[in-house]
Amino acid sequence: MKWAYAVAAVGALVLPVVLAPGQLTVFILLGLSAMAVVGLSLLMGYAGQVSLGQAAFTALGAYTSGLLSLHHAPPLLALVAAPVAAALAAVVVGVPILRLRGHQLAFATLALQILLLSVLSGAQWAGGAVGLQGLPYLSVGGFELDQDLDYAYLVVGGVLLVSLIAHRLVHSRVGRGLRALATGEMAAEASGVPVGAYRLLVFAVSAAFAGLAGGIYCFFLGYLAPGSFPVLLSIEYVVMAVVGGLGSIAGALLGAALITVVVQLLTSLATQPGMPSYAPSVLSYAVYALLLIAVVLFVPKGIVPTLRRSL
Amino acid sequence: MPALLTVSGATRRFGGVYALRDVDLDVAPGETHAVIGPNGAGKSTLFKLIGGQLVATAGTIAYDGERIDRLAPHRRARRGIAIAFQDSPVFRGMSVAENVMVGAHAITSAGPMSAILRLPRHRREETRIRGLAAQALDRAGLSPWADQPAESLPLGRQRALQVARALCGAPRLLLLDEPASGLRGPERSALAALIEQLRGEGLSILLVEHDVAFVARLADRVTVLDLGQVIASGPFAEIRTDSAVVAAYLGGPT
Incomplete structure:
Protein backbone atom coordinates (compact mmCIF):
# COMPACT_ATOMS: atom_id res chain seq x y z
CA MET A 1 0.00 0.00 0.00
CA LYS A 2 3.02 2.28 0.45
CA TRP A 3 3.17 3.17 -3.23
CA ALA A 4 -0.50 4.16 -3.18
CA TYR A 5 0.19 6.75 -0.50
CA ALA A 6 3.20 8.01 -2.45
CA VAL A 7 1.08 8.40 -5.59
CA ALA A 8 -1.60 10.23 -3.61
CA ALA A 9 0.94 12.56 -2.02
CA VAL A 10 2.61 13.41 -5.31
CA GLY A 11 -0.79 13.87 -6.93
CA ALA A 12 -1.96 16.22 -4.19
CA LEU A 13 1.15 18.35 -4.56
CA VAL A 14 1.46 18.38 -8.35
CA LEU A 15 -2.18 18.41 -9.47
CA PRO A 16 -3.02 21.97 -8.31
CA VAL A 17 -0.26 23.34 -10.56
CA VAL A 18 -1.17 21.38 -13.67
CA LEU A 19 -4.98 21.41 -13.48
CA ALA A 20 -7.02 23.83 -15.59
CA PRO A 21 -8.84 26.52 -13.56
CA GLY A 22 -12.19 24.72 -13.74
CA GLN A 23 -10.62 21.45 -12.69
CA LEU A 24 -8.85 23.18 -9.82
CA THR A 25 -12.23 24.13 -8.37
CA VAL A 26 -13.26 20.49 -8.56
CA PHE A 27 -10.00 19.51 -6.84
CA ILE A 28 -10.73 21.93 -3.98
CA LEU A 29 -14.31 20.73 -3.56
CA LEU A 30 -13.04 17.13 -3.63
CA GLY A 31 -10.62 17.91 -0.81
CA LEU A 32 -13.35 19.57 1.24
CA SER A 33 -15.60 16.52 0.80
CA ALA A 34 -12.69 14.28 1.73
CA MET A 35 -12.27 16.13 5.03
CA ALA A 36 -15.90 15.62 5.95
CA VAL A 37 -15.84 11.99 4.76
CA VAL A 38 -12.81 11.09 6.90
CA GLY A 39 -14.88 12.13 9.92
CA LEU A 40 -18.02 10.39 8.75
CA SER A 41 -16.06 7.21 8.08
CA LEU A 42 -14.82 7.28 11.67
CA LEU A 43 -18.34 7.81 12.93
CA MET A 44 -19.87 5.06 10.82
CA GLY A 45 -16.98 2.63 10.98
CA TYR A 46 -15.98 2.94 14.61
CA ALA A 47 -18.96 4.25 16.53
CA GLY A 48 -21.39 2.31 14.37
CA GLN A 49 -23.52 5.40 13.88
CA VAL A 50 -24.99 6.59 10.59
CA SER A 51 -25.38 10.30 10.00
CA LEU A 52 -27.53 11.36 7.05
CA GLY A 53 -27.15 15.00 8.02
CA GLN A 54 -23.40 15.44 8.13
CA ALA A 55 -23.56 18.38 5.69
CA ALA A 56 -25.40 20.28 8.42
CA PHE A 57 -22.05 20.52 10.21
CA THR A 58 -20.38 21.71 7.01
CA ALA A 59 -23.05 24.41 6.83
CA LEU A 60 -22.59 25.29 10.49
CA GLY A 61 -18.85 25.66 10.02
CA ALA A 62 -19.27 27.73 6.88
CA TYR A 63 -21.84 30.06 8.43
CA THR A 64 -19.74 30.43 11.57
CA SER A 65 -16.74 31.54 9.52
CA GLY A 66 -18.90 33.68 7.26
CA LEU A 67 -20.78 35.50 10.01
CA LEU A 68 -17.66 36.07 12.07
CA SER A 69 -15.70 37.53 9.17
CA LEU A 70 -18.65 39.72 8.15
CA HIS A 71 -18.53 41.06 11.70
CA HIS A 72 -14.84 41.86 11.26
CA ALA A 73 -13.35 39.00 13.24
CA PRO A 74 -9.82 38.15 12.08
CA PRO A 75 -10.25 35.59 9.25
CA LEU A 76 -7.96 33.03 10.84
CA LEU A 77 -9.99 33.17 14.04
CA ALA A 78 -13.16 32.83 11.97
CA LEU A 79 -11.70 29.73 10.30
CA VAL A 80 -10.68 28.13 13.60
CA ALA A 81 -14.11 28.85 15.03
CA ALA A 82 -15.76 26.75 12.30
CA PRO A 83 -14.73 23.28 13.57
CA VAL A 84 -15.18 24.42 17.17
CA ALA A 85 -18.75 25.56 16.57
CA ALA A 86 -19.59 22.39 14.63
CA ALA A 87 -18.17 20.18 17.37
CA LEU A 88 -20.06 22.07 20.07
CA ALA A 89 -23.28 21.73 18.11
CA ALA A 90 -22.62 18.01 17.76
CA VAL A 91 -22.18 17.65 21.50
CA VAL A 92 -25.41 19.54 22.19
CA VAL A 93 -27.54 17.56 19.73
CA GLY A 94 -25.56 14.37 20.29
CA VAL A 95 -26.54 13.92 23.92
CA PRO A 96 -30.19 13.26 23.09
CA ILE A 97 -29.93 11.76 19.60
CA LEU A 98 -27.05 9.35 20.16
CA ARG A 99 -29.43 7.37 22.33
CA LEU A 100 -31.04 6.37 19.06
CA ARG A 101 -29.74 3.49 16.99
CA GLY A 102 -29.43 2.60 13.33
CA HIS A 103 -32.17 3.99 11.11
CA GLN A 104 -33.60 6.15 13.86
CA LEU A 105 -30.33 8.00 14.27
CA ALA A 106 -29.95 8.36 10.50
CA PHE A 107 -33.38 9.96 10.27
CA ALA A 108 -32.80 12.17 13.29
CA THR A 109 -29.62 13.59 11.75
CA LEU A 110 -31.40 14.04 8.43
CA ALA A 111 -34.19 15.90 10.22
CA LEU A 112 -31.63 18.12 11.95
CA GLN A 113 -30.14 19.15 8.65
CA ILE A 114 -33.51 19.95 7.12
CA LEU A 115 -34.31 21.96 10.24
CA LEU A 116 -31.04 23.86 10.06
CA LEU A 117 -31.50 24.64 6.37
CA SER A 118 -34.98 25.99 6.96
CA VAL A 119 -33.79 28.11 9.90
CA LEU A 120 -30.95 29.51 7.80
CA SER A 121 -33.29 30.26 4.89
CA GLY A 122 -35.62 32.18 7.17
CA ALA A 123 -33.10 33.98 9.35
CA GLN A 124 -32.44 37.64 8.58
CA TRP A 125 -29.10 37.57 10.36
CA ALA A 126 -27.94 34.71 8.17
CA GLY A 127 -29.01 36.44 4.97
CA GLY A 128 -32.08 34.25 4.45
CA ALA A 129 -32.32 32.25 1.25
CA VAL A 130 -29.91 34.64 -0.48
CA GLY A 131 -27.26 33.90 2.10
CA LEU A 132 -24.10 35.77 2.98
CA GLN A 133 -22.23 37.72 0.35
CA GLY A 134 -19.10 39.82 0.11
CA LEU A 135 -17.09 37.57 2.39
CA PRO A 136 -13.39 38.43 2.59
CA TYR A 137 -10.56 36.14 1.54
CA LEU A 138 -8.74 34.23 4.18
CA SER A 139 -5.59 36.05 5.24
CA VAL A 140 -2.86 34.95 7.56
CA GLY A 141 -0.39 37.51 8.90
CA GLY A 142 -0.87 39.94 6.02
CA PHE A 143 -0.76 37.24 3.35
CA GLU A 144 -4.10 37.07 1.57
CA LEU A 145 -5.17 33.78 0.01
CA ASP A 146 -6.82 35.20 -3.11
CA GLN A 147 -5.90 32.55 -5.68
CA ASP A 148 -7.54 29.22 -6.29
CA LEU A 149 -4.09 27.69 -6.04
CA ASP A 150 -3.75 28.98 -2.46
CA TYR A 151 -6.99 27.29 -1.51
CA ALA A 152 -5.98 24.09 -3.26
CA TYR A 153 -2.94 23.82 -1.01
CA LEU A 154 -4.90 24.95 2.02
CA VAL A 155 -7.30 22.09 1.35
CA VAL A 156 -4.43 19.63 0.92
CA GLY A 157 -3.19 20.79 4.32
CA GLY A 158 -6.68 20.39 5.77
CA VAL A 159 -7.00 16.84 4.45
CA LEU A 160 -3.58 15.99 5.90
CA LEU A 161 -4.55 17.47 9.25
CA VAL A 162 -7.83 15.59 9.61
CA SER A 163 -6.22 12.36 8.37
CA LEU A 164 -3.44 12.70 10.90
CA ILE A 165 -5.87 13.41 13.74
CA ALA A 166 -8.07 10.48 12.71
CA HIS A 167 -5.09 8.15 12.39
CA ARG A 168 -3.71 9.06 15.79
CA LEU A 169 -7.10 8.77 17.41
CA VAL A 170 -7.73 5.33 15.95
CA HIS A 171 -4.29 4.07 16.99
CA SER A 172 -4.64 4.84 20.66
CA ARG A 173 -6.32 3.68 23.82
CA VAL A 174 -9.43 5.65 22.85
CA GLY A 175 -9.35 4.24 19.33
CA ARG A 176 -9.20 0.66 20.58
CA GLY A 177 -12.17 1.41 22.83
CA LEU A 178 -14.06 2.78 19.84
CA ARG A 179 -13.28 -0.18 17.64
CA ALA A 180 -14.33 -2.51 20.44
CA LEU A 181 -17.65 -0.82 21.04
CA ALA A 182 -18.48 -1.04 17.33
CA THR A 183 -18.66 -4.84 17.52
CA GLY A 184 -19.26 -5.58 21.20
CA GLU A 185 -20.82 -2.72 23.07
CA MET A 186 -21.62 -4.65 26.26
CA ALA A 187 -18.19 -6.24 26.55
CA ALA A 188 -16.49 -2.93 25.74
CA GLU A 189 -18.41 -1.16 28.48
CA ALA A 190 -17.62 -3.93 30.95
CA SER A 191 -13.94 -3.48 30.07
CA GLY A 192 -14.13 0.12 31.22
CA VAL A 193 -14.92 1.85 27.92
CA PRO A 194 -17.26 4.81 28.56
CA VAL A 195 -19.42 3.98 25.58
CA GLY A 196 -21.66 7.05 25.64
CA ALA A 197 -18.80 9.51 26.01
CA TYR A 198 -16.81 7.88 23.21
CA ARG A 199 -19.78 7.93 20.84
CA LEU A 200 -20.21 11.60 21.58
CA LEU A 201 -16.49 12.18 21.04
CA VAL A 202 -16.48 10.63 17.56
CA PHE A 203 -19.65 12.49 16.67
CA ALA A 204 -17.99 15.76 17.75
CA VAL A 205 -14.75 14.95 15.91
CA SER A 206 -16.61 14.07 12.73
CA ALA A 207 -18.60 17.31 13.04
CA ALA A 208 -15.40 19.29 13.56
CA PHE A 209 -13.90 17.88 10.36
CA ALA A 210 -17.04 18.74 8.41
CA GLY A 211 -17.07 22.17 10.07
CA LEU A 212 -13.48 22.87 9.08
CA ALA A 213 -14.32 21.93 5.50
CA GLY A 214 -17.22 24.37 5.69
CA GLY A 215 -14.97 27.13 7.01
CA ILE A 216 -12.51 26.77 4.14
CA TYR A 217 -15.40 26.56 1.69
CA CYS A 218 -16.72 29.90 2.95
CA PHE A 219 -13.45 31.72 2.30
CA PHE A 220 -12.87 29.99 -1.01
CA LEU A 221 -16.27 30.81 -2.47
CA GLY A 222 -16.82 34.20 -0.87
CA TYR A 223 -20.56 33.69 -0.53
CA LEU A 224 -22.81 31.23 1.28
CA ALA A 225 -26.41 30.18 0.87
CA PRO A 226 -28.49 27.43 2.45
CA GLY A 227 -28.70 25.89 -1.02
CA SER A 228 -24.94 25.18 -0.93
CA PHE A 229 -25.52 22.48 1.68
CA PRO A 230 -28.37 20.33 0.38
CA VAL A 231 -29.32 16.95 1.83
CA LEU A 232 -27.78 15.53 -1.34
CA LEU A 233 -24.39 16.63 -0.01
CA SER A 234 -24.91 14.56 3.13
CA ILE A 235 -25.88 11.58 1.01
CA GLU A 236 -22.81 12.17 -1.14
CA TYR A 237 -20.66 11.98 2.00
CA VAL A 238 -22.27 8.69 3.04
CA VAL A 239 -21.80 7.17 -0.42
CA MET A 240 -18.17 8.29 -0.49
CA ALA A 241 -17.52 6.76 2.93
CA VAL A 242 -19.21 3.47 2.10
CA VAL A 243 -17.58 3.12 -1.34
CA GLY A 244 -14.11 3.73 0.06
CA GLY A 245 -14.65 1.53 3.10
CA LEU A 246 -15.94 2.52 6.52
CA GLY A 247 -13.38 3.09 9.22
CA SER A 248 -10.59 3.49 6.70
CA ILE A 249 -8.93 6.88 6.29
CA ALA A 250 -7.42 5.92 2.93
CA GLY A 251 -10.86 4.61 1.97
CA ALA A 252 -12.48 7.93 2.81
CA LEU A 253 -10.00 9.78 0.62
CA LEU A 254 -10.33 7.32 -2.25
CA GLY A 255 -14.12 7.30 -1.97
CA ALA A 256 -14.25 11.09 -2.07
CA ALA A 257 -11.96 11.24 -5.10
CA LEU A 258 -13.78 8.51 -6.99
CA ILE A 259 -17.27 9.86 -6.45
CA THR A 260 -16.23 13.43 -7.21
CA VAL A 261 -14.71 12.42 -10.53
CA VAL A 262 -17.72 10.29 -11.49
CA VAL A 263 -20.14 13.07 -10.57
CA GLN A 264 -18.12 15.59 -12.57
CA LEU A 265 -18.22 13.37 -15.62
CA LEU A 266 -21.95 12.90 -15.26
CA THR A 267 -22.58 16.59 -14.69
CA SER A 268 -20.75 17.49 -17.84
CA LEU A 269 -22.79 14.84 -19.63
CA ALA A 270 -26.05 16.08 -18.11
CA THR A 271 -25.39 19.69 -19.09
CA GLN A 272 -24.70 18.85 -22.73
CA PRO A 273 -26.94 20.77 -25.13
CA GLY A 274 -30.20 18.94 -25.66
CA MET A 275 -30.36 17.35 -22.19
CA PRO A 276 -33.49 18.15 -20.19
CA SER A 277 -33.14 20.60 -17.28
CA TYR A 278 -33.74 17.91 -14.69
CA ALA A 279 -30.95 15.72 -16.07
CA PRO A 280 -28.23 16.79 -13.60
CA SER A 281 -30.20 16.01 -10.46
CA VAL A 282 -31.67 12.80 -11.86
CA LEU A 283 -28.26 11.60 -12.93
CA SER A 284 -26.57 12.43 -9.63
CA TYR A 285 -29.24 10.85 -7.41
CA ALA A 286 -29.48 7.81 -9.64
CA VAL A 287 -25.73 7.35 -9.71
CA TYR A 288 -25.40 7.64 -5.93
CA ALA A 289 -28.09 5.02 -5.54
CA LEU A 290 -26.56 2.69 -8.12
CA LEU A 291 -23.05 3.04 -6.69
CA LEU A 292 -24.28 2.43 -3.18
CA ILE A 293 -26.20 -0.67 -4.21
CA ALA A 294 -23.31 -2.00 -6.28
CA VAL A 295 -20.80 -1.51 -3.48
CA VAL A 296 -23.04 -3.00 -0.80
CA LEU A 297 -23.67 -6.02 -3.03
CA PHE A 298 -20.21 -6.64 -4.41
CA VAL A 299 -17.68 -4.95 -2.13
CA PRO A 300 -19.59 -4.74 1.16
CA LYS A 301 -16.52 -3.73 3.14
CA GLY A 302 -15.65 -0.96 0.70
CA ILE A 303 -12.81 -0.69 -1.75
CA VAL A 304 -9.80 -0.07 0.48
CA PRO A 305 -10.43 -2.74 3.17
CA THR A 306 -11.17 -5.27 0.41
CA LEU A 307 -7.96 -4.42 -1.45
CA ARG A 308 -5.99 -4.63 1.79
CA ARG A 309 -7.14 -8.14 2.42
CA SER A 310 -6.50 -9.39 -1.09
CA LEU A 311 -2.99 -7.88 -1.34
CA MET B 1 -12.26 -10.85 56.57
CA ILE B 81 -14.68 -5.77 38.45
CA ALA B 82 -13.95 -7.55 35.17
CA ILE B 83 -16.41 -9.64 33.20
CA ALA B 84 -16.19 -12.39 30.61
CA PHE B 85 -19.59 -12.76 28.97
CA GLN B 86 -20.95 -15.96 27.55
CA ASP B 87 -22.86 -14.52 24.62
CA SER B 88 -20.71 -11.53 23.80
CA PRO B 89 -18.20 -12.42 21.13
CA VAL B 90 -14.65 -11.09 20.94
CA PHE B 91 -14.17 -7.72 19.25
CA ARG B 92 -14.15 -8.47 15.53
CA GLY B 93 -11.74 -6.78 13.19
CA MET B 94 -9.14 -6.51 15.93
CA SER B 95 -6.20 -8.77 16.63
CA VAL B 96 -6.04 -11.01 19.68
CA ALA B 97 -3.55 -8.65 21.30
CA GLU B 98 -5.70 -5.59 20.56
CA ASN B 99 -8.71 -7.35 22.09
CA VAL B 100 -6.73 -7.86 25.26
CA MET B 101 -5.47 -4.27 25.26
CA VAL B 102 -9.07 -3.01 25.41
CA GLY B 103 -9.23 -4.55 28.88
CA ALA B 104 -6.57 -2.11 30.09
CA HIS B 105 -9.15 0.67 29.75
CA ALA B 106 -10.19 0.05 33.32
CA ILE B 107 -6.80 1.06 34.70
CA THR B 108 -5.65 3.71 32.20
CA SER B 109 -6.97 7.14 31.44
CA ALA B 110 -5.15 8.85 28.53
CA GLY B 111 -7.76 10.81 26.61
CA PRO B 112 -8.23 11.82 22.97
CA MET B 113 -6.13 14.99 23.20
CA SER B 114 -3.06 13.16 24.46
CA ALA B 115 -3.54 10.64 21.64
CA ILE B 116 -3.94 13.27 18.92
CA LEU B 117 -0.96 15.31 20.14
CA ARG B 118 0.99 12.13 20.98
CA LEU B 119 1.85 13.55 24.39
CA PRO B 120 4.33 11.75 26.67
CA ARG B 121 1.39 10.52 28.68
CA HIS B 122 0.01 8.70 25.67
CA ARG B 123 3.39 7.09 24.95
CA ARG B 124 3.88 6.03 28.56
CA GLU B 125 0.46 4.45 28.74
CA GLU B 126 0.80 2.70 25.40
CA THR B 127 4.02 1.09 26.61
CA ARG B 128 2.35 0.08 29.84
CA ILE B 129 -0.72 -1.30 28.06
CA ARG B 130 1.45 -3.36 25.72
CA GLY B 131 3.27 -4.83 28.69
CA LEU B 132 0.06 -5.65 30.54
CA ALA B 133 -1.43 -7.23 27.43
CA ALA B 134 1.64 -9.38 26.84
CA GLN B 135 1.44 -10.63 30.42
CA ALA B 136 -2.28 -11.34 30.19
CA LEU B 137 -1.83 -13.18 26.90
CA ASP B 138 0.91 -15.23 28.44
CA ARG B 139 -1.16 -16.11 31.50
CA ALA B 140 -4.05 -17.20 29.31
CA GLY B 141 -1.71 -19.19 27.05
CA LEU B 142 -2.60 -17.11 24.00
CA SER B 143 0.78 -15.57 23.14
CA PRO B 144 1.26 -17.63 19.95
CA TRP B 145 -1.94 -16.15 18.49
CA ALA B 146 -1.36 -12.55 19.55
CA ASP B 147 -1.36 -11.12 16.03
CA GLN B 148 -4.20 -13.19 14.60
CA PRO B 149 -7.67 -11.77 14.04
CA ALA B 150 -9.61 -12.54 17.22
CA GLU B 151 -12.60 -13.97 15.37
CA SER B 152 -10.39 -16.64 13.77
CA LEU B 153 -9.81 -18.36 17.13
CA PRO B 154 -11.81 -21.47 18.03
CA LEU B 155 -14.45 -20.97 20.73
CA GLY B 156 -12.29 -22.34 23.55
CA ARG B 157 -9.54 -19.83 22.83
CA GLN B 158 -12.08 -17.05 22.39
CA ARG B 159 -13.24 -17.73 25.96
CA ALA B 160 -9.64 -17.70 27.13
CA LEU B 161 -9.25 -14.43 25.21
CA GLN B 162 -12.14 -12.92 27.16
CA VAL B 163 -10.45 -13.97 30.38
CA ALA B 164 -7.16 -12.48 29.16
CA ARG B 165 -8.93 -9.21 28.32
CA ALA B 166 -10.40 -9.17 31.81
CA LEU B 167 -6.98 -9.85 33.36
CA CYS B 168 -5.42 -6.97 31.41
CA GLY B 169 -7.43 -4.58 33.60
CA ALA B 170 -5.80 -6.04 36.76
CA PRO B 171 -9.18 -6.87 38.32
Missing part, protein backbone atom coordinates in the same frame (compact mmCIF):
# COMPACT_ATOMS: atom_id res chain seq x y z
CA PRO B 2 -14.99 -8.59 55.12
CA ALA B 3 -16.47 -9.76 51.84
CA LEU B 4 -15.27 -8.17 48.59
CA LEU B 5 -18.71 -8.36 47.02
CA THR B 6 -21.96 -8.38 48.96
CA VAL B 7 -25.32 -8.74 47.28
CA SER B 8 -28.22 -8.15 49.68
CA GLY B 9 -31.88 -8.65 48.96
CA ALA B 10 -31.35 -8.34 45.22
CA THR B 11 -34.68 -8.36 43.44
CA ARG B 12 -35.43 -7.85 39.78
CA ARG B 13 -38.92 -7.81 38.36
CA PHE B 14 -39.78 -7.86 34.67
CA GLY B 15 -43.37 -6.63 34.62
CA GLY B 16 -45.15 -8.83 37.11
CA VAL B 17 -42.60 -11.63 36.93
CA TYR B 18 -39.78 -11.96 39.44
CA ALA B 19 -36.57 -13.00 37.72
CA LEU B 20 -34.77 -12.65 41.02
CA ARG B 21 -36.25 -12.37 44.46
CA ASP B 22 -34.44 -11.30 47.61
CA VAL B 23 -31.11 -12.89 46.76
CA ASP B 24 -28.19 -12.65 49.19
CA LEU B 25 -24.71 -13.65 48.15
CA ASP B 26 -21.17 -12.66 48.95
CA VAL B 27 -17.71 -13.28 47.59
CA ALA B 28 -14.81 -13.28 50.06
CA PRO B 29 -11.37 -12.08 48.95
CA GLY B 30 -9.59 -14.90 47.16
CA GLU B 31 -12.69 -17.04 47.00
CA THR B 32 -14.15 -18.75 43.96
CA HIS B 33 -17.89 -18.64 44.36
CA ALA B 34 -20.14 -20.41 41.88
CA VAL B 35 -23.79 -19.74 41.17
CA ILE B 36 -25.62 -22.68 39.66
CA GLY B 37 -29.22 -23.45 38.88
CA PRO B 38 -31.46 -24.72 36.09
CA ASN B 39 -32.31 -22.57 33.07
CA GLY B 40 -34.49 -19.65 34.07
CA ALA B 41 -33.26 -19.74 37.67
CA GLY B 42 -32.11 -16.12 37.44
CA LYS B 43 -28.37 -16.72 37.08
CA SER B 44 -27.94 -14.35 34.16
CA THR B 45 -30.09 -11.70 35.79
CA LEU B 46 -27.97 -11.83 38.94
CA PHE B 47 -24.84 -11.64 36.83
CA LYS B 48 -26.09 -8.56 34.98
CA LEU B 49 -27.11 -6.83 38.20
CA ILE B 50 -23.56 -7.18 39.48
CA GLY B 51 -22.01 -6.09 36.18
CA GLY B 52 -24.41 -3.18 35.82
CA GLN B 53 -26.08 -4.30 32.60
CA LEU B 54 -29.38 -4.43 34.52
CA VAL B 55 -30.62 -2.34 37.43
CA ALA B 56 -32.12 -4.03 40.47
CA THR B 57 -35.75 -3.38 41.37
CA ALA B 58 -34.76 -3.62 45.02
CA GLY B 59 -31.76 -4.60 47.11
CA THR B 60 -28.17 -3.41 47.23
CA ILE B 61 -24.83 -4.48 45.81
CA ALA B 62 -21.71 -3.46 47.66
CA TYR B 63 -18.15 -3.90 46.44
CA ASP B 64 -15.12 -3.23 48.58
CA GLY B 65 -17.32 -1.61 51.23
CA GLU B 66 -19.13 0.78 48.88
CA ARG B 67 -22.45 0.54 47.10
CA ILE B 68 -22.05 0.14 43.36
CA ASP B 69 -25.61 -0.63 42.29
CA ARG B 70 -26.13 2.80 40.68
CA LEU B 71 -22.78 2.92 38.90
CA ALA B 72 -22.56 2.58 35.12
CA PRO B 73 -20.84 -0.64 33.97
CA HIS B 74 -17.64 1.10 32.88
CA ARG B 75 -17.31 2.68 36.34
CA ARG B 76 -17.65 -0.72 37.98
CA ALA B 77 -14.87 -1.91 35.67
CA ARG B 78 -12.68 0.92 36.92
CA ARG B 79 -13.27 -0.26 40.48
CA GLY B 80 -11.78 -3.61 39.59
CA ARG B 172 -9.83 -7.85 41.91
CA LEU B 173 -13.08 -9.59 41.08
CA LEU B 174 -13.56 -11.66 37.94
CA LEU B 175 -17.11 -12.45 36.83
CA LEU B 176 -17.42 -15.42 34.52
CA ASP B 177 -20.71 -16.03 32.74
CA GLU B 178 -21.08 -19.72 31.81
CA PRO B 179 -17.49 -19.94 30.57
CA ALA B 180 -17.72 -23.66 29.81
CA SER B 181 -20.90 -23.60 27.74
CA GLY B 182 -20.48 -24.88 24.22
CA LEU B 183 -16.90 -25.98 24.76
CA ARG B 184 -15.55 -29.40 23.83
CA GLY B 185 -13.89 -31.65 26.40
CA PRO B 186 -10.24 -30.60 26.05
CA GLU B 187 -11.22 -26.93 25.67
CA ARG B 188 -13.24 -27.22 28.84
CA SER B 189 -10.40 -28.68 30.86
CA ALA B 190 -7.96 -26.11 29.48
CA LEU B 191 -10.28 -23.32 30.62
CA ALA B 192 -10.79 -24.97 34.00
CA ALA B 193 -7.02 -25.16 34.41
CA LEU B 194 -6.74 -21.44 33.59
CA ILE B 195 -9.39 -20.53 36.17
CA GLU B 196 -7.76 -22.83 38.70
CA GLN B 197 -4.47 -21.03 38.12
CA LEU B 198 -6.09 -17.61 38.67
CA ARG B 199 -7.74 -18.90 41.81
CA GLY B 200 -4.34 -20.11 42.98
CA GLU B 201 -3.01 -16.59 42.46
CA GLY B 202 -5.64 -15.30 44.89
CA LEU B 203 -8.07 -13.65 42.44
CA SER B 204 -11.69 -13.50 43.65
CA ILE B 205 -13.98 -15.16 41.13
CA LEU B 206 -17.73 -15.30 40.75
CA LEU B 207 -18.62 -18.07 38.36
CA VAL B 208 -22.09 -18.50 36.94
CA GLU B 209 -22.23 -21.95 35.43
CA HIS B 210 -24.53 -24.66 34.24
CA ASP B 211 -21.96 -27.45 34.19
CA VAL B 212 -21.91 -29.10 37.62
CA ALA B 213 -18.66 -31.00 37.13
CA PHE B 214 -16.93 -27.76 36.15
CA VAL B 215 -18.22 -26.10 39.32
CA ALA B 216 -17.33 -29.06 41.54
CA ARG B 217 -13.74 -28.79 40.37
CA LEU B 218 -13.36 -25.04 40.85
CA ALA B 219 -15.70 -23.56 43.43
CA ASP B 220 -14.96 -23.00 47.13
CA ARG B 221 -18.59 -22.23 47.69
CA VAL B 222 -21.74 -22.73 45.66
CA THR B 223 -25.01 -20.81 45.72
CA VAL B 224 -27.94 -22.61 44.12
CA LEU B 225 -30.71 -20.55 42.52
CA ASP B 226 -34.11 -21.84 41.53
CA LEU B 227 -36.97 -19.72 40.22
CA GLY B 228 -35.12 -16.58 41.21
CA GLN B 229 -34.47 -17.52 44.82
CA VAL B 230 -31.54 -18.97 46.72
CA ILE B 231 -32.38 -22.52 47.76
CA ALA B 232 -29.00 -23.52 49.13
CA SER B 233 -25.54 -22.15 49.72
CA GLY B 234 -22.32 -23.71 50.96
CA PRO B 235 -19.40 -25.90 49.92
CA PHE B 236 -20.19 -28.17 46.98
CA ALA B 237 -19.94 -31.33 49.11
CA GLU B 238 -22.73 -30.02 51.37
CA ILE B 239 -25.16 -28.67 48.83
CA ARG B 240 -24.97 -31.74 46.59
CA THR B 241 -26.84 -33.74 49.20
CA ASP B 242 -29.35 -30.98 49.98
CA SER B 243 -32.78 -32.35 49.17
CA ALA B 244 -34.11 -29.09 47.71
CA VAL B 245 -31.12 -28.86 45.41
CA VAL B 246 -31.40 -32.45 44.34
CA ALA B 247 -35.06 -31.98 43.56
CA ALA B 248 -34.60 -28.71 41.69
CA TYR B 249 -31.48 -29.34 39.78
CA LEU B 250 -28.94 -32.02 40.44
CA GLY B 251 -31.47 -34.82 40.28
CA GLY B 252 -32.90 -33.53 37.02
CA PRO B 253 -31.70 -34.67 33.65
CA THR B 254 -28.78 -32.31 33.07
